[in-house]
Amino acid sequence: MGNKLVTFTDQQFENYQDCTFFTRKEILRVFKRFREVRPDLVPKQMKKNQAVSVRIPLEDSIEKLPELHENPFKKRICEVFSRDGKGNLSFEDFLDLLSVFSEQAPRDIKVFYAFRIYDFDGDQHIGQEDLDQAVLLLTKHTQELTPEDRQQIVEKVIEEGDVDGDGKLSYMEFEHVILRAPEFLSTFHIRI
Structure with a gap:
C-alpha cells in the first residue's frame, strides 16, 4: 500500500x-x-x-x-x-x-517537419534565403565556405529541385528532393 x-x-x-x-x-x-x-x-x-x-x-x-x-x-x-x-x-x-524524431515515426511525418524546419521565414516555400541559412548553419563551425560558395550550393539545390521554375521549393518539390537522398531521413532521429 x-x-x-x-x-x-x-x-x-x-x-x-x-x-x-x-x-x-x-x-x-x-x-x-x-x-x-x-x-x-x-x-x-x-x-x-x-x-x-x-x-x-x-x-x-x-x-x-x-x-x-x-x-x-x-x-x-x-x-x-x-x-x-x-x-x-x-x-x-x-x-x-x-x-x-523517433525511429517509429513514418517518413512522411519526418519530411513534413523537415520542411517546416528548413522554411525559416514560414512562407510555405523553401527559397534561396532559407537554403542559405541552412547551409550557413550546417557549415558554421568549419567556415570553409565563402558567401559565393554558399550561393552556388543554393543555386544548385534550386536548379535540381525546382520543377515548376519559380525559384523556390514547394513542399512537393522538397519531398521529391528528400526521396532522392534517403540518407537525409536516416539522420532525422533521436533516441530516447
Whole structure:
C-alpha cells in the first residue's frame, strides 16, 4: 500500500499514445528527461493543463538536452515544435518533438517537419534565403565556405529541385528532393 506517484492519468496516457509513436513506458522516460532539464520548474506530477502551460525556456532546452546540443538546427527545431513559436517547450511540445524524431515515426511525418524546419521565414516555400541559412548553419563551425560558395550550393539545390521554375521549393518539390537522398531521413532521429 505504498504511495505511488501518478504522473499522468490513464486518459492522458491514452491521448499521448494516440498522438505519438510511444508506449506508456517511453512517455514516462520522455517525461523524466524533460523534468531533468529544469526540476525546479517541472513538477513530478502534471496537474490539469501543466503539460502545456509549464514551459522550459529555449536556452535551457538547447543547452541541457544532448540530442539538441550539437544539432546545428537546435534553435529552429525548438521554434518549430513550440506552441509559442519562440522555442520554449512544454512537455507536450517536447513529446511531439521526440516522437517525430523517433525511429517509429513514418517518413512522411519526418519530411513534413523537415520542411517546416528548413522554411525559416514560414512562407510555405523553401527559397534561396532559407537554403542559405541552412547551409550557413550546417557549415558554421568549419567556415570553409565563402558567401559565393554558399550561393552556388543554393543555386544548385534550386536548379535540381525546382520543377515548376519559380525559384523556390514547394513542399512537393522538397519531398521529391528528400526521396532522392534517403540518407537525409536516416539522420532525422533521436533516441530516447
